[in-house]
Amino acid sequence: MKLPLAVTVSPKNPGRYQQEARARAAEWGLTYFERAMKSPLEPMLEELADVFLVLGGDGWTVHDAKGSLFFSPGMAQVRLRRLAGTAQDEDTILRLCELKAGDSLVDCTLGLAADAIVCASVVGPTGRVLGIEASMPLAIIAREGLRALAANIEVRHGLADDVLRTLEPGSFDCVIIDPMFDEPNRASVQFETLRRFAVHEPLTHETVRLAQRVARRWVVVKGGRRGAELTRLGLPRIAVRRASPLQWARLPGGA
Ligand SMILES: C[S@@+](CC[C@H](N)C(=O)[O-])C[C@H]1O[C@@H](n2cnc3c(N)ncnc32)[C@H](O)[C@@H]1O
Numbered sequence: 001m002k003l004p005l006a007v008t009v010s011p012k013n014p015g016r017y018q019q020e021a022r023a024r025a026a027e028w029g030l031t032y033f034e035r036a037m038k039s040p041l042e043p044m045l046e047e048l049a050d051v052f053l054v055l056g057g058d059g060w061t062v063h064d065a066k067g068s069l070f071f072s073p074g075m076a077q078v079r080l081r082r083l084a085g086t087a088q089d090e091d092t093i094l095r096l097c098e099l100k101a102g103d104s105l106v107d108c109t110l111g112l113a114a115d116a117i118v119c120a121s122v123v124g125p126t127g128r129v130l131g132i133e134a135s136m137p138l139a140i141i142a143r144e145g146l147r148a149l150a151a152n153i154e155v156r157h158g159l160a161d162d163v164l165r166t167l168e169p170g171s172f173d174c175v176i177i178d179p180m181f182d183e184p185n186r187a188s189v190q191f192e193t194l195r196r197f198a199v200h201e202p203l204t205h206e207t208v209r210l211a212q213r214v215a216r217r218w219v220v221v222k223g224g225r226r227g228a229e230l231t232r233l234g235l236p237r238i239a240v241r242r243a244s245p246l247q248w249a250r251l252p253g254g255a
Pocket residue numbers: 108109110111112113114115116132133134135138158159160161178179180181197198199200201
């Protein structure tokens with residue numbers, strides 16, 4: 001039977017990565033498939049698994065029949081460069097969270113961690129960022145990529161609700177939520193590829209309630225271009241700069 005997700009190595013120098021890839025597959029509870037030098041992935045995607053995590057010279061990448069995705073801190077770096085020398089207020093998440101050095105934050109929807117990297121750069125080594133990601137391949141490439149960057153971000157694979165339930169009330173300063181919107185508002189190739197590997201669960205009242213329980217200060221929710229998610233959940237919109245293409249909600253923590 002074809003698997004949903006499996007592990008293999010790059011065909012460029014497979015011998016070099018086999019041992020590590022096999023060990024990581026066992027750690028993640030995934031099946032490892034050998035791959036010969038220069039052998040294509042397409043037949044393996046047809047016969048063995050819908051999605052492959054592949055270890056090679058560029059670290060871990062995730063592949064399906066339509067293409068591949070690798071971890072890149074590119075978007076976060078653009079935001080960090082923009083922030084350098086300007087007020088932190090320029091970044092909507094940082095402003096709405098009122099984030100400062102030493103703070104702690106949960107990112108319920110980590111994705112490829114652009115928001116988390118920006119937040120981690122502000123909270124610094126005395127702070128804490130915990131990222132939750134429901135998609136296993138995305139959680140894995142984010143965790144491995146962040147480790148290579150030595151970013152101070154802890155990654156947990158799972159549904160936000162399940163992980164939030166394990167956290168003590170008021171144990172983090174802020175919680176951020178950036179669900180998948182089924183509106184084509186982020187027409188970057190990388191984001192469109194991420195969509196295929198992402199979990200598309202709609203945001204629920206329960207997630208917001210659990211987030212308010214864990215946050216001491218603020219829960220910040222990104223609501224998409226039209227804010228349809230905010231309307232559906234009855235979350236009040238907060239006014240942000242007119243330049244922001246997205247709608248936002250901010251709720252007090254401590255509920
Ligand atoms: C819009 S992306 C987040 C992008 C991220 N904020 C960034 O800066 O890169 C949403 C992510 O949340 C994940 N996701 C969706 N529902 C989730 C849930 N209930 N729990 C945890 N992660 C979830 C998706 O798999 C996807 O990777």
